[in-house]
Amino acid sequence: MLKKFIFSESGAVTTDYVVLSAGVVGVGIAVLNSTSTGIENLASDIDATLRGNIVNSSFARQSYFDDFENGAGFWFGGVTDASEAAYGGLLGPYGGSSGAEIVTRTYDLMSGYDAAVIEFDLHAIDSWDNEEFIMFVDGNPISSHSFAWQSDGVTDSWTTSDGNYNISIEPAGDRGHIGYSSDWVDQSFTVRVEVTDPGPSMSVGFGSTLNQGVADESWAVDNVAVTSTNDPSDV
Ligand SMILES: [Ca+2]
Ligand SMILES: [Ca+2]
Ligand SMILES: [Ca+2]
Incomplete structure (x- = not known):
């Protein structure tokens, strides 16, 4: 062979x-x-x-991109699924991890850049009841966002007071059934984190406080892009 x-x-x-x-x-x-x-x-x-998966390397920036159409790549703890046509291949779905980081990838960042931008799609799937989706950078929680199946958008949030992180999350569509359990509605979000002075390497990870079965409530991410840049506003 x-x-x-x-x-x-x-x-x-x-x-x-x-x-x-x-x-x-x-x-x-x-x-x-x-x-x-x-x-x-x-x-x-x-x-x-x-x-x-370096899709754009130039003097201006360097990007990594994972679309999870061919497995979890270099995500430690990564599982992927492509059984839902509306979602395609994604990292997940994951249930609860008692708030701990359950999946992570470490990026080598090219020297000469003083910022990084993390962007991804977040899917809040099925019967969320205000549990938290938690983002980690370098192993530390930098934000949590809560969702509820009966409410549109984010129902509660916390972001770190560390000024090196600038976090935004926006609905990518209305709440409604997209995939997995047809008994429960879902909602997707576009998440963006600007990181100042990320250093030569940076790990990005996720976890949640979901407390029922993965078939009942879960999260997944997709299209994770990490870009080294000197100008986050240009990414
Ligand atoms: Ca995908
Ligand atoms: Ca659903
Ligand atoms: Ca629950």
């Missing part, structure tokens, strides 16, 4: 081989990152290329 990939001259099959080997190469890159600053940038570039 492997031999066949290596000797193939087909671009499509070669891509398959790269995807196949990316996990193995990643182990080596992790070691390089921890031992050599000089090699780190090169290792990071190769790593990101193998992941295939």
